[in-house]
Amino acid sequence: MLIRTTKGEKGKEGKKYVVKGLRGWLNHAMMALAKEMGVEVCHTSEKTESQKGEPLLPEGFHAAGKCLENGEECIKHRLMGSFGKQSKLKFEPVVITSKACKGKEDEEIQQMHIATEVRNALAFHTKKAIQDFGERYFAGTFTLRIEFRTKLEAEELGFLLKSLLYAPEIGLGAAVNNGAGKMKILKVALQEVVRERTFDQKGRVVERERVRNLWKEMQEGLKAWPKKVSA
Ligand SMILES: [Zn+2]
Known part of the structure; x- marks a missing residue:
């Protein structure tokens, strides 16, 4: 569920992990x-x-991508794509670090509780470790950003939002059967983000973000999927 990325200069302080499996989680919710x-x-x-x-x-x-071949692209394929077509959704990596670490971290890095369980498998005769791996668990609140590569139709947005609301029913990661992987979604925001980069007087790049919440569009999306079939 977690993979370690880079090691910081001061040892433990800089260990960062990427939360894996979020796209698959949403895929299964859909x-x-x-x-x-x-x-x-x-x-x-x-x-x-x-x-x-x-x-x-x-x-x-149907098999992934089959609907596109048949000219009847399904709602999930329109969002998630398949081998032959890129997804409209771009998942930003969720990078986390332990809350126990002191010092100022990059704002892109989110602090969580991280625990490590070290496991050794020993060869029966020699008692030498043949496998040495640790499993890491995390707990806490994090923000997942999903960027839209192109504008979503109202019903695509509705299907995405409803899938997100459904997703807590499906646990995250391989440890779900052992009672781990519990997920809750606390808040979902649809935002239009405009990024501007300029130089200051000394040539340094200044980045500005203008964010607008699209609450009305969210509600319209929720109403647009599933489509009401008129009799
Ligand atoms: Zn399909």
């Missing part, structure tokens, strides 16, 4: 939500059957 609503979407798998010809995909799904 699948589960669509299934519940009776809407067919892409499965994560690109194969429809095994080598022995047994069906691999559960009912209500």
